Amino acid sequence: MIHRRLLLSTLPALLLAACGGGGSGNGGKGDGATLTVAATAVPHAEILAQVKPVLAKEGVDLDVRVFNDYVQPNLQVDQGQIDVNFFETKPYLDQFNRERGTKLVPIAGVHVEPLGAYSRRWKTLAQLPQGASVAIPNEPSNGGRALQLLQKAGLIRLRNPADPLATIRDVASNPKALQFRELEAATLPRVLGEVDLAMINTNYALDAKLNPVRDALAIEDKDSPYVNYLVGRPGSADDPRVRKLVAALRSPATKAFIETTYKGAVLPAF
Numbered sequence: 001m002i003h004r005r006l007l008l009s010t011l012p013a014l015l016l017a018a019c020g021g022g023g024s025g026n027g028g029k030g031d032g033a034t035l036t037v038a039a040t041a042v043p044h045a046e047i048l049a050q051v052k053p054v055l056a057k058e059g060v061d062l063d064v065r066v067f068n069d070y071v072q073p074n075l076q077v078d079q080g081q082i083d084v085n086f087f088e089t090k091p092y093l094d095q096f097n098r099e100r101g102t103k104l105v106p107i108a109g110v111h112v113e114p115l116g117a118y119s120r121r122w123k124t125l126a127q128l129p130q131g132a133s134v135a136i137p138n139e140p141s142n143g144g145r146a147l148q149l150l151q152k153a154g155l156i157r158l159r160n161p162a163d164p165l166a167t168i169r170d171v172a173s174n175p176k177a178l179q180f181r182e183l184e185a186a187t188l189p190r191v192l193g194e195v196d197l198a199m200i201n202t203n204y205a206l207d208a209k210l211n212p213v214r215d216a217l218a219i220e221d222k223d224s225p226y227v228n229y230l231v232g233r234p235g236s237a238d239d240p241r242v243r244k245l246v247a248a249l250r251s252p253a254t255k256a257f258i259e260t261t262y263k264g265a266v267l268p269a270f
Contacts, residue, residue, distance in 0.1 A: 038073035113202030116216030146199035
């Protein structure tokens with residue numbers, strides 16, 4: 001198993017994760033020194049915990065709110081309850097903005113979490129039987145990633161091979177007659193024992209004590225376009241507190257922390 005320090009005990013907001021809520025943050029309406037950040041637990045909140053002391057020395061109190069879903073972090077930033085969030089890729093953000101009518105913007109790319117294919121029943125993809133059950137994320141961005149990875153592994157063919165938002169309706173060839181189950185991304189590790197294969201985002205894989213480097217039967221390349229971004233409202237990038245956070249997240253120290261802690265399961269994108 002990956003050797004990684006669990007830093008979440010340093011985050012007072014961890015207790016909020018159970019219900020996916022972030023409390024009643026005051027966004028940019030506080031005292032000017034506190035910066036609220038919504039994040040999923042692993043690795044985002046761990047990385048933020050690493051830079052929290054750096055921000056404190058620069059006069060910024062980093063208040064991390066831990067969430068266990070991909071919707072509320074965006075909604076609360078859009079509503080001004082939280083300043084910025086750190087959990088998502090640009091394709092997911094673009095899709096969210098289109099569907100919800102929000103105007104959130106990417107501020108800075110930090111790392112890549114390669115999506116992987118996991119199984120408790122089989123040791124290789126070649127062992128998958130006819131009619132194997134495959135669980136994939138139920139939203140277009142990550143669902144499309146899962147299908148792209150299955151296509152690269154030779155298990156399916158998509159009508160538009162390069163479509164990042166492909167859905168199961170876009171599967172043109174399925175020689176093994178794979179049976180797809182579309183589920184919320186956070187639940188995928190919990191159904192590993194119920195399906196032949198589950199396509200799991202690395203943050204949830206790590207949280208479930210899976211090692212993407214060792215345990216994944218297939219995994220996205222290191223040049224994956226799915227960089228995880230710090231995201232905010234228009235104009236957030238000009239906030240001095242946010243600029244300090246970006247500098248800390250993209251520093252040599254943070255790069256070394258990511259490389260040392262996650263050992264290839266999470267990759268710096270700077």
